[in-house]
Amino acid sequence: MWGHLHAARLPDGYPQFFARAEGGHVWDADGRRYVDLMCAWGPVVLGHRDPMVEAAAARQAALGDTLNGPAPVMVDLAERLVDRIAHADWAIFAKNGTDATTGCVTIARAATGRRAILVAEGSYHGALPWCTPVPAGVTPEDRAHQHRFRYNDLASVEAAADAAGQDLAGIIVTAFRHDNVVDQESPDPAFARGLRALCDRRGAALILDDVRAGFRLHPAGSWEGLGVRPDLSAFSKALGNGHAIAAITGREALRDAAARVFLTGSFWCAAVPMAAALATLDALATRAVVPRLAALGQVLREGLAERARAFGIGLRQSGPPSMPLLLFDGDADFRLGRAFCAAAAQAGAYLHPRHNMFLCAAHDEADIATVLDAAEAGFRALRAMPGAG
Amino acid sequence: MWGHLHAARLPDGYPQFFARAEGGHVWDADGRRYVDLMCAWGPVVLGHRDPMVEAAAARQAALGDTLNGPAPVMVDLAERLVDRIAHADWAIFAKNGTDATTGCVTIARAATGRRAILVAEGSYHGALPWCTPVPAGVTPEDRAHQHRFRYNDLASVEAAADAAGQDLAGIIVTAFRHDNVVDQESPDPAFARGLRALCDRRGAALILDDVRAGFRLHPAGSWEGLGVRPDLSAFSKALGNGHAIAAITGREALRDAAARVFLTGSFWCAAVPMAAALATLDALATRAVVPRLAALGQVLREGLAERARAFGIGLRQSGPPSMPLLLFDGDADFRLGRAFCAAAAQAGAYLHPRHNMFLCAAHDEADIATVLDAAEAGFRALRAMPGAG
Structure with missing residues (x-):
């Protein structure tokens, strides 16, 4: 079992295996149904088994998936991304978010002929030795040529860039601060502009890790x-609404470097996830998903805040409302978070005690009401805990 | 476009995009049909769109694919692999072959608390900076703690192990020598046994790269x-008959280290490829695929040898008959190989001028006959080339 899904790290009574999912709901292996606020840790943005996406995937699957080269749908998908993503002049596809972030770093080094990469302390960019948050099996050389800065602290970026000197190849930064187990932070616009200006001044690549x-x-x-x-972006998760795909997009100036780096994988030209991604991008636009998620998230946030206040519980909500993180005051060991989530799960809502969550477009107002009722059960459980104020 | 699929690197007139595939055949975007001897560069082992595999995938897809954790099919698949793979006491799943090889190296380092890995010169273990065959964007530190040996040369392994000294964490080796553009070699049994003995003696992990x-x-x-x-194996390609999945299997002694290493990806618990892999493993057994591929490969090898002799052409065939590599004498620039493949493609067989090829169980004797006829057209084209003897 992958570490973060190990039974020992789940709240008491939490399901470890899942039988099925539909829209905004997931069923565990014992047949219990939950409003799903994890959405597969991000990939599911329209809803599980979205009919339009699955129909597109099935149409492509009837023709073929992993072939000797790409299917024509790759051209359509690349063109759609280039149309859609503001900075993108080209796109290349992979499987994992880590494939995309690692590819961006490698392309930045190939393009500049330099080695140093600035990385924010605590930012998650994937699960390879150069970026994994867990040191087991990692050598110091795996992290060579990395200089740390603090998210939203431009002075720390300037200091890191000075430390890198003439060797600065690029800066990689997440779209917002979504480090594990600390309150999330939106990017300060001046910070983002400062990174752009610094990269322009120093001839380095600005890499946006937009995987999550x-x-x-x-x-x-x-x-x-x-x-x-940015000059390069890494995408994955929501791109295929649950189908395994990642993408790097880049500016024209990086195209040659991207072509020189050896980027490949056995299933990277698989056509079914590309067909799913194309349908997902279309649905994101026609269904106005971004404002829909933001509105749902706002209802959830306000409802949670109101209920937490009523129970006199110190609940901290952070990050974009559509990607909420819930942390409790004075809960360094996540004892409160785990008890809250366990009670909410009993009441039919799948929440996470330490990772940000994800809404999807299949959630409706009734689902949010279910989550709020489940949260109320969670707050009640906290009140009933020994030692609760 | 990924580098090795760039139009500039394809033989003249070769298709770059594929419309569909069925069994042992693939159709290019212009509707031309080929007997497919690349089988998607290895993943397709039963045949494209195998009905049993696709039915299993569709059944799982109707329930759900990428969920908040694994579906029960992961347990079935892990148990099947542990039953099937002789050394395996556990299994963990990923997406890319490179995920699996990199995971094995990281687990070996975590298990031993050492850093040095022995890697054969010219062996392909994936497309990350630590192992990519192309240096663009790679730093020297990405290759730190690697010591080189020559495949099938045990003395060179002993020398590399001596260079690693007390720091020897593991040896990674491909199942046979299938380096790009050189004749393939079977592993010398004494070489394989020597690696095992050396790892036992030195407390290092023997990693078999069985991806291809x-x-x-x-x-x-x-x-x-x-x-x-081996102590650890990396699998991918054929495991899911074209569905994106990779696996690491290991001995009991490596289980704790594997649990400590942070191995994860957004789509690693996707259930559809696991259902496909379970069906593929069943079909491999019930259809006796390994002997079938070997027999078909032998017919192909003998037929090619006979025809090459008749044309007086120096054709070298190497590697297991089911994974044939064709190289021509005096063809360092692959001019002959590319002309041969271009003519064969015109005649309805998709071959590769420098990479090993792959048979699948859906190929039948008529397909092999088609390939042999196409090869004859290829040999004829070589005879007709300016400067041909």
């Missing part, structure tokens, strides 16, 4: 609302 | 026929 947030906050790339366009 | 060969040469792991069992 991509297509949930802005249809043209998560920093488009800030008016800041 | 796995499930094509032996159902219990490619070195089982040699009586040599």
Whole structure:
């Protein structure tokens, strides 16, 4: 079992295996149904088994999936991404978010002929030795040429860039601060603009890690609302509404470097996830998913805040409302969070005690009401805990 | 476009995009049909769109694919692999072959608390900076703690192990020598046994990279026929008959280290590829695929040899007959190989001028006859080339 899904790390009574899912709901292996606020840790943005996406996937599957090269749908998908993503002049496809972030770093190094990459302390960019949050099996050399800065602290970026000196190849940064187990933070617009200016000044590549947030906050790339366009973006999760796909998009100036880097994988030209991604991008636009998620998230946030206040519980909500993180005051060991989530699960809502969650477009007002009722059961459980104030 | 599929690297007139595939055949975007001897560069082992595999995938897809955790099918698949693969006491799943090889190296380092890995010169273990065959964007540190040996040269392994000294964490080795553009070599049994003995003596992990060969040469792991069992194996390609999945299997002694390493990806618990893999493993057994591929490959090999002789052409065939590599004498620039493949493609067979090819169980004797006729057209084209003897 992958570490973060190990039974020992789940709240008491939490399901470890899942039997099925539909729209905004998931059923565990014992047949219990939940309003799903994890959405497969991000990939599901329209809803599980979205009929339009699954129909597109089935049409392609009837023709073929993993072939000797790409199917024509790859051209359509690349063109759609280039149309949609503000900075993108080209796109290349992979499987994992980590494939995309690693590819961006490698392309930045190939393009500049330099080695140093600036990485924010605590940011998650994937699960390979260069970026994994867990040190087991990692050597110091796996992290060579990395300089740390603090998210939203431009002075720390300037200091890291100075430390990198003439060797600065690029800066990789998440769309917002969604580090594990700390309150989430939106990017300060001045911080984002400062990164752009620094990269321009130093001839380095600005890499936006949009794996987690991509297509949930802005249809043209998560920093488009800030008016800041990266040189390279890494996408994955929501791109295929649950089908395994990742993408790197880049500016024209990086095209040659991207072509020189050896990027490949046995299933990277699989056509079914590309057909699913094309349908997902279409649905994101026609269904106006980004504002829909934001509105649902706002109802959830306000409802949770009201109920937490009524119970006198110190609940901290952070991040974009459509990607909420819930943390409790004085809960360093997540004892409160786990008890809250366990009670909410009993009441039919699948929440997470330490990771940000994800709404999807299949959630409706009734689902949010179910989640709020389940949260109320969770707050009640906290009140009933030994030692509760 | 991924580098090796770039139009500039394809033989003249070769298709770059594919419309569909069925059984042992693939159709290009212009509707031309080929007997497919690449089988998607390895994943397709039963045949494209195998009805049993696709039915299992569709049944799981109707329930759900990428969920908040694994579906019960993961347990069935892990148990099937542990039953099937001789050395395996556990299994963990990923997407890319490179995920699996990189995971094995990281687990070996975590288990031993050492850093050095022995890697054969020219062996392909994937497309990340630590192992990519192309240096663009790679730093020297990405290759730190690697010591090189020569495949099938045990003395060179001993020398590399001595260079690693007390720091030897593991040895990674492909199931046979299938380096790009050189004749393939079977593993010398004494070489394989020597690696095993060396790892035992030094407390290092023997890692078998079975990504390309796995499930094509032996159902219990490619070195089982040699009586040599690795500590860790990396599988991918054929495991899901075209569905995106990879697996690491390991011995009990490595289980704790595997649990400590942070191995994860957004789509790694996707249930559809696991259902496909379970059906593929069943079909591999019930259809006796390994001997079937070997027999078909032998017919192909003998037919090609006979025709090459008749044309007086120096054709070298190497590797297991079910994974043939065709190289021409005096063809360092692959001019002959490309002309041969271009003519064969015109005649309805999709071959590769420099990479090993893959048979699948859906190929029949008529397909092999078509390939042999196409090869004859290829040999004729070589005879007609300016400067041909």
